[in-house]
Amino acid sequence: xxxxxxxxxxxxxxxxxxxxxxxxxxxxxxxxxxxxxxxxxxxxxxxxxxxxxxxxxxxxxxxxxxxxxxxxxxxxxxxxxxxxxxxxxxxxxxxxxxxxxxxxxxxxxxxxxxxxxxxxxxxxxxxxxxxxxxxxxxxxxxxxxxxxxxxxxxxxxxxxxxxxxxxxxxxxxxxxxxxxxxxxxxxxxxxxxxxxxxxxxxxxxxxxxxxxxxx
Numbered sequence: 001x002x003x004x005x006x007x008x009x010x011x012x013x014x015x016x017x018x019x020x021x022x023x024x025x026x027x028x029x030x031x032x033x034x035x036x037x038x039x040x041x042x043x044x045x046x047x048x049x050x051x052x053x054x055x056x057x058x059x060x061x062x063x064x065x066x067x068x069x070x071x072x073x074x075x076x077x078x079x080x081x082x083x084x085x086x087x088x089x090x091x092x093x094x095x096x097x098x099x100x101x102x103x104x105x106x107x108x109x110x111x112x113x114x115x116x117x118x119x120x121x122x123x124x125x126x127x128x129x130x131x132x133x134x135x136x137x138x139x140x141x142x143x144x145x146x147x148x149x150x151x152x153x154x155x156x157x158x159x160x161x162x163x164x165x166x167x168x169x170x171x172x173x174x175x176x177x178x179x180x181x182x183x184x185x186x187x188x189x190x191x192x193x194x195x196x197x198x199x200x201x202x203x204x205x206x207x208x209x210x211x212x213x214x215x
Contacts, residue, residue: 025067028067028183035101047061072176104183192215
């Protein structure tokens with residue numbers, strides 16, 4: 001298959017310094033809302049990149065569940081591959097590929113566990129089947145068949161058929177506290193617009209430096 005000529009131009013619009021909010025979280029929330037309003041499929045889907053003990057990068061797609069001034073939150077099994085990577089090296093990268101709007105957002109930062117109270121609040125808001133799946137799946141570990149996975153799911157369904165399903169002690173959230181956030185808008189002739197916010201500290205005060213990057 002010949003793919004070297006698969007390309008298109010990006011003509012939906014540019015991005016200027018004056019278009020940007022002073023705070024990158026505010027800018028991100030604006031772009032996220034526009035992605036949702038545009039009817040994009042899975043607008044909260046993001047790639048999470050980690051590095052293991054051997055220095056091997058790994059990526060997977062998860063869903064953003066909260067964003068605020070403190071950072072970007074997602075939930076997972078604390079015994080999964082990504083969690084093991086984070087335990088060794090909490091520096092991670094997030095990526096939002098909003099192709100329909102010819103936009104990308106890249107976030108670099110440090111992942112830290114959210115409180116048990118935050119994890120419980122979110123866990124309790126999930127559909128019951130999703131709560132049971134968290135108990136049934138030993139995420140990232142080999143499983144011999146889907147039949148066995150469904151047996152484990154049904155066993156958890158029977159176990160917790162009375163009352164609320166408790167939060168597993170091996171499941172919870174991570175908050176990625178950003179050190180830099182880049183906003184990318186596609187441009188004609190591959191002259192894309194890129195702006196990077198970098199967190200700076202001056203006299204104990206945190207602020208954001210905004211720079212245009214060459215495409």
